Amino acid sequence: MNTKKSSKDCALKKIKHILVVGLGKSGLSGINYLTKQIEFKKKLFKVSVYDKNKSIKEQKGLLKNLDIEDFFTGDIKFEFLNGKSHIFLSPGVNPKEVKKFGHELNIINDISLFLEHLSCSSSNLKVIGVTGTNGKTTTCLFLEHLLLKAGYKTKALGNLGIPPLDLINDLEDIDVLVLEVSSFQLNPFNKNGLPGRKIDVGIFLNFTEDHLDMHDNMDDYLQSKITLLKSSIRQVVNSNLLKILPQRFADITFKHEEDKNIETQIPNEISKREYIVQSIKNSKFIVDNKGFEVNIDDSNLIGMHNELNIAAAFAAFRCLDLSFIKYQDAIMSFKGVPHRLEWVRDIDGIKFYNDSKATNAASTVAALEFLKNKNIFLIVGGDSKKLSMEPLKKYVTKNVSQLLLIGKDALIFKKLFKNLSKLKISMCNDLNHAVSEAFNHAHSGDIILLSPACSSHDMYKNYIDRGEHFKKIVHALR
The missing domain is CATH 3.40.1190.10 (Mur-like, catalytic domain)
Incomplete structure (x- = not known):
C-alpha cells in the first residue's frame, strides 16, 4: 500500500506563509510535518511559530535547526498574524484568541x-x-x-x-x-x-x-x-x-x-x-x-x-x-483508562477513586450514579469554565456526605450547596488538604472520590497531572 504524497500535495499547495500557534504536542508535530515537505525545502512556503508561554525560547535551537527563523511569544498581536496565509491551530489554543482580530485567515490543524x-x-x-x-x-x-x-x-x-x-x-x-x-x-x-x-x-x-x-x-x-x-x-x-x-x-x-x-x-x-x-x-x-x-x-x-x-x-x-x-x-x-473513575486503593475499608478526567458536571454525575454510595466524600472544584453546576444538586443530595472544595471556583460550589443542611462543606487549600480532611472523617464502607467537575488549569498542567497527584497523595497515606 503506497501512502507517499505527491509534490503537489493538496494540503500544502495554497500555503504561502503559515503561523503555527501553540508549541505543545500537536504544534511540534505540525512543525515536523511541514518542515519535511519538499515545498518547504524549496522555500515555496514559510513557517513561523507562536506560543504564549515564554518557554518557546527553550525550543530556539530546535526551531533554527528546522530553518524556522520567526518565533513569537507573549500575548498574541495582530502583527503576528499579518502577512500569514494560514494558521495552524493547536487543539489547546482558544480559537477566540485568533478570531478576535477579525483577520481573514485560513485555519488548519493536525x-x-x-x-x-x-x-x-x-x-x-x-x-x-x-x-x-x-x-x-x-x-x-x-x-x-x-x-x-x-x-x-x-x-x-x-x-x-x-x-x-x-x-x-x-x-x-x-x-x-x-x-x-x-x-x-x-x-x-x-x-x-x-x-x-x-x-x-x-x-x-x-x-x-x-x-x-x-x-x-x-x-x-x-x-x-x-x-x-x-x-x-x-x-x-x-x-x-x-x-x-x-x-x-x-x-x-x-x-x-x-x-x-x-x-x-x-x-x-x-x-x-x-x-x-x-x-x-x-x-x-x-x-x-x-x-x-x-x-x-x-x-x-x-x-x-x-x-x-x-x-x-x-x-x-x-x-x-x-x-x-x-x-x-x-x-x-480491556484495562480501562487512567483518571476515568479509576480505583486507586482501599485503606481499612475506605475506597479511593480517581476521576480527574471529570471536567464538567455531567461526568461527575455519571460517577455518582455508578457508585451509588450514601457516604461519598466528594472532592470538587477548579476552573468551572463558566458552566452550570446545577445538575450536581440531585446527586450530591442523595449520595454525598461531605463536599471538599478546591481551586479558584470553590465558592461557586459553596454557594450552590449552602442550603443543604445535612451536607458538610469544607473549603480546602489544595488537594493535599482535601484528601487529608476526607480521610480523617471517613469510615469503613465510605468512598473518597476525586471527581472535580472542573478543568484543572487553575492548579495543574492538565487533568492527568491532577490525577497523578491525587494518586501519589493516596498512596502516601498510612
Missing part, C-alpha cells in the same frame, strides 16, 4: 492536514472519528482494543495524546485508524466540514454543557460536533441526540433502556436504518434485532455511561462490516 494527506495518498485504510462531551478517550481506546482483538492492525490517535501527523510514514501498516476529535479541532470547519477525504464512520457519543470558555455559545459548540458527522460517510449517534440533530445525520443509533433522556419510540425513519444498536438491562446488547449477552460487572467498563460507550464501539465495528464474535473476551481484557 486533523485537517492529516485528512488532506490521506486524500492525496493511495492508502485504503478506514478511519473512525469519535467526538462527544464525555467518553471519547474510553471509546477510542476500547475500539482500538476491539479491533486488535479481531486481528486488525489499528491505532488510536488524535486528541487522546498521539498527534495523527506523527503516523504519516506508518500508514501502510494500518487497517483502521481511530481518531479522537475535540470540538476545538472541528470548530474552524463548521461551515464546510473537514477538508480532505471523508471519515468512514463518525461517532457522536453525547452532548452536555461544556467548553463555554472556548465557544461563543452552546449552539456553536453543538455545530462543532455536527461538523464530524457531516464530514463522515456513516454516522453513529446516541438516540438522545435525535431531538437536536438534523435527521440526515442520524444514520445509525444506539441507546440505553434505562436512559430517561430518550423517548421510548425511535422515529420510523430512523428505525428503518440498517443498524440499530441498543444496550439494555443485564448488559444485553441488541444488534440488528439479534441479542447477545456480555457480563461487564467485573470489567473495567462499568456503569451506564460505559455501556453506551461499548454500544457505540459495537455500532462502528458493524458499520465497517468487520467480523468479530469474542465480545466478552474483548470487554474483560
